[in-house]
Amino acid sequence: MEANDLIFKIILLFLVFIITLLVAMYSTYAERKVAAFIQDRIGPNRAGTFGLLQPLADGVKMFMKEDIIPLHANKALFVMGPSIAMTTACLTGVIIPWGGELNIGGKIYSLQITDLNIGVLYIFAMVAIGVYGIMLGGWASNNKYALLGSVRAASQMISYELAMALAITALILKTGTLSLRDIVAQQQGWHWNIFYQPLGFLIFLVCAFAETNRAPFDMPECESELIGGYHTEYSSMRLGFYLFAEYINMFISSAVLATLYFGGYHMPFISHLGLSANTVVMLGTLFFFIKIFLLIFFFMWVRWTIPRFRYDQLMKLGWKGLLPLAFINIFITGLVMILL
Amino acid sequence: MVFLFYLLTAIMLISALMVVFSRYPINSVIYLIICFLMVAGHYILLNAQFLAVVHIIVYTGAVMVLFLFVLMLLNLNAKIDTHRSVLIRIAAVVSGGLLFLVLVAALKGSLTAPLSGKFDSSIGLVKNLGMVLYKDFMLPFEMSSVLFLSAMVGALMLSKRQ
Amino acid sequence: MESLTNRSKVTGNKKMSFLEWIYLPAVVKGLYITIKHLFRKKATISYPEEKREFSPVYRGLHVLKRDDAGRERCTACGLCAVACPAEAITMVAAERKPGEEHLYREEKYAKVYEINMLRCIFCGDCEEACPEEAIFLTNRLVPSEYQRNDLIYCKDILLEPLDDAKRIDVSQRQTPAVKEFKKNKLLFHNK
Numbered sequence: 001m002e003a004n005d006l007i008f009k010i011i012l013l014f015l016v017f018i019i020t021l022l023v024a025m026y027s028t029y030a031e032r033k034v035a036a037f038i039q040d041r042i043g044p045n046r047a048g049t050f051g052l053l054q055p056l057a058d059g060v061k062m063f064m065k066e067d068i069i070p071l072h073a074n075k076a077l078f079v080m081g082p083s084i085a086m087t088t089a090c091l092t093g094v095i096i097p098w099g100g101e102l103n104i105g106g107k108i109y110s111l112q113i114t115d116l117n118i119g120v121l122y123i124f125a126m127v128a129i130g131v132y133g134i135m136l137g138g139w140a141s142n143n144k145y146a147l148l149g150s151v152r153a154a155s156q157m158i159s160y161e162l163a164m165a166l167a168i169t170a171l172i173l174k175t176g177t178l179s180l181r182d183i184v185a186q187q188q189g190w191h192w193n194i195f196y197q198p199l200g201f202l203i204f205l206v207c208a209f210a211e212t213n214r215a216p217f218d219m220p221e222c223e224s225e226l227i228g229g230y231h232t233e234y235s236s237m238r239l240g241f242y243l244f245a246e247y248i249n250m251f252i253s254s255a256v257l258a259t260l261y262f263g264g265y266h267m268p269f270i271s272h273l274g275l276s277a278n279t280v281v282m283l284g285t286l287f288f289f290i291k292i293f294l295l296i297f298f299f300m301w302v303r304w305t306i307p308r309f310r311y312d313q314l315m316k317l318g319w320k321g322l323l324p325l326a327f328i329n330i331f332i333t334g335l336v337m338i339l340l
Numbered sequence: 341m342v343f344l345f346y347l348l349t350a351i352m353l354i355s356a357l358m359v360v361f362s363r364y365p366i367n368s369v370i371y372l373i374i375c376f377l378m379v380a381g382h383y384i385l386l387n388a389q390f391l392a393v394v395h396i397i398v399y400t401g402a403v404m405v406l407f408l409f410v411l412m413l414l415n416l417n418a419k420i421d422t423h424r425s426v427l428i429r430i431a432a433v434v435s436g437g438l439l440f441l442v443l444v445a446a447l448k449g450s451l452t453a454p455l456s457g458k459f460d461s462s463i464g465l466v467k468n469l470g471m472v473l474y475k476d477f478m479l480p481f482e483m484s485s486v487l488f489l490s491a492m493v494g495a496l497m498l499s500k501r502q
Numbered sequence: 503m504e505s506l507t508n509r510s511k512v513t514g515n516k517k518m519s520f521l522e523w524i525y526l527p528a529v530v531k532g533l534y535i536t537i538k539h540l541f542r543k544k545a546t547i548s549y550p551e552e553k554r555e556f557s558p559v560y561r562g563l564h565v566l567k568r569d570d571a572g573r574e575r576c577t578a579c580g581l582c583a584v585a586c587p588a589e590a591i592t593m594v595a596a597e598r599k600p601g602e603e604h605l606y607r608e609e610k611y612a613k614v615y616e617i618n619m620l621r622c623i624f625c626g627d628c629e630e631a632c633p634e635e636a637i638f639l640t641n642r643l644v645p646s647e648y649q650r651n652d653l654i655y656c657k658d659i660l661l662e663p664l665d666d667a668k669r670i671d672v673s674q675r676q677t678p679a680v681k682e683f684k685k686n687k688l689l690f691h692n693k
C-alpha cells in the first residue's frame with residue numbers, strides 16, 4: 001500500500017466515524033421529531049432553529065449529570081458494558097461500501113474502508129460481540145430489572161440471529177459472494193435484491209428490528225415492565241453511550257439493509273444522464289445516504305406505530321414464524337436457481 | 341507480523357491461565373472470551389478470515405453467551421466450595437496428564453516435519469474452503485451436520501422427558 | 503345490553519384468519535394511520551409565543567380592584583374568606599387613619615390580604631361573595647414557582663396597579679347578569 005492510499009484510508013476512516021456519530025446524534029433529534037409529528041405534536045423546537053441544537057444540548061446534559069456506580073455493582077464490568085456496546089456498534093461501519101470508486105489524477109480510490117471477502121459474516125460477528133455490552137452491563141449492575149433485561153437481550157439476539165443468518169444465506173445463494181462490494185456491484189440499475197428476495201428482505205428487516213432492540217422488540221429495555229431494562233442503573237454519559245449505541249446500530253443496520261437489498265450506492269437511470277464518472281460516484285454516495293435516511297425513518301415510523309410484543313410472542317415469532325419461513329425461503333431460492 | 345503473533349499468543353496464554361485461576365466464574369467466562377478473540381486473531385494472521393469470523397460468531401457469539409446466560413442465573417455471590425475429595429483430584433490429574441501426553445505426541449511429529457511444498461496464502465479464504473469442504477470432504481462434512489442434528493434432538497428429548 | 507354506538511367489537515379467543523394471523527395487513531394499516539398523522543395539523547402550540555384564546559369567563563389569577571379614584575375597594579369584611587371552600591384566603595383588617603382617604607374607600611381596609619395559590623381551586627366563590635366588587639378572577643395565569651412560600655400571594659401581587667395604563671379590565675366578568683345578581687337583596691351578602 002502506498003502512502004497516498006494509506007492517508008486516504010485514514011481520512012475515510014475518520015470521516016466514516018464522524019458521520020456515524022453525527023447521524024446517530026441527529027437520529028435522536030429525528031426520533032423525537034417523528035414521534036411528535038405522528039402524535040400531532042410539534043416536538044423539540046427551543047434549542048436553535050427548529051430545535052436543531054437539541055442533540056448538543058442533550059449531550060451536554062448527559063456529560064454534566066452525576067456519574068453513579070452502584071455500591072454492589074461489579075465496577076470493571078459495569079464500566080466495560082457501555083464501552084463494548086459503543087465500540088462494536090462503531091466497528092461495523094468499516095466494511096460498508098459508502099460509495100463507488102473515485103478517480104483522482106489517474107489513481108483509483110475506493111469509498112470503502114476495507115472490502116473483506118467475508119463482509120456479511122463480519123457484520124454478524126460484530127453483532128455477536130455487541131450482545132456482551134448489554135449482557136455484562138446488565139449483569140454487573142446487580143439489579144434484578146437490569147439482569148432480566150440483559151437475559152432478555154441475550155436470548156432475543158441469539159434467537160433472531162439464526163433467522164437473520166438464514167435470510168442472508170438465501171441472499172448469498174443468489175449473489176454467490178460474501179463481499180459487500182460485489183453484492184452492491186451486482187445490483188446495478190433496477191436489479192435490487194429486494195425484488196429477487198422479498199421474503200428474505202422481510203425476515204431480515206424484522207430480525208434487524210429485533211437485533212437493534214428497537215420497538216416493537218424493545219423487550220430488553222421495556223419501560224413499562226423493567227423500568228429501563230439493562231441500563232436501569234446507568235447514569236450520565238454511560239447511559240448516553242448505551243442510548244447512542246442503539247442509534248448507531250440503527251444507522252448501521254439501515255446501511256446494511258440498503259447495501260444488501262436496495263442496491264447500495266447504485267442509482268437507477270444515472271448512467272443515462274451523461275455525467276462524469278466522479279460526479280456519478282458522489283451522487284451515488286448521496287443517494288446511498290438518502291436510502292439510509294429513509295430506512296431510519298422507517299425504523300422510527302414503525303416504533304411509533306406498533307405496540308411492544310409480549311415476550312412469549314417474540315420467541316414464538318422468532319422460532320416458529322421466522323425460522324421456518326427463512327428455511328422455506330432458502331429452499332425456494334435453491335429451487336429457482338436450479339431450475340433457471 | 342511476528343510481533344503481532346507474540347502479542348496475541350501472550351494475551352491468549354495469560355487469559356487462558358486466568359480462566360483457570362480466577363475466583364469468580366464470570367471472570368473465567370470473560371477471560372475465555374478474550375482467549376477466543378485472540379484465537380480468531382491468529383486465524384486472521386494465517387489469512388483464514390472465514391475461520392476467524394466463524395470462530396467469533398460461533399464460540400464468542402453463541403457458546404459463550406450461553407455460558408454467561410447460565411452464570412447469570414446462578415447466585416454468584418455465594419462462595420462456591422471448591423473442596424473435592426482426594427480421589428477426584430487424583431483422577432483429574434491423571435486424565436489431564438494423559439490429555440497433555442496425547443497433545444505432545446501429536447505435535448511432536450509436526451514440529452520436526454519440514455514445511456512441504458509452497459504455502460498458498462489464499463487457502464483459508466472462503467471460496468477455497470468451500471471447495472475443499474463440499475468437494476473433497478463432502479461426506480464427512482454432511483455426516484457432521486447429521487451428528488449435530490442428533491445432538492440437538494437428544495438435548496430436546498432430555499429436556500422434554502419430565 | 504344494547505350498544506349505544508354500534509362500534510364496539512365482540513372480543514374473545516376466536517381463531518384468527520390467515521390474514522389476521524400473519525399480522526402484516528394490520529401492521530400496514532397501522533403504518534398508514536400513523537403516516538397520515540405526520541401531515542396533520544398539530545394539536546399543540548408553542549405556548550409562550552402563541553396563546554390560545556381564553557373563554558370570556560376564564561377564572562385565573564385574582565385581582566383586588568381599586569375604584570375609579572384609585573382607592574382600594576376591599577373593606578376586609580371577610581366574606582370571601584368565609585365563602586372560600588378551600589380556605590385559601592386570610593386577611594388582617596385595619597382602621598383607616600385620617601389622611602388616608604385617598605387610599606382606602608371605606609373606614610376599614612385589609613392591611614394584609616393573602617391568597618394561597620396552592621390551595622385555591624379557582625372556583626370564583628370569593629368573587630361571588632364580595633359585596634364591594636373588590637375581588638375578581640381574571641384571565642391571567644398563576645406562574646409556577648420553585649418555593650411553596652412564593653405561591654402565597656400578598657397584596658403586592660394581587661392589588662391592581664394604580665397606573666391607568668396598567669389597570670386590569672374585569673368588564674368581561676361584570677356581565678349584566680352578574681350585575682343583576684349582585685343587586686339581589688335576598689342573597690345574604692348583598693343585603
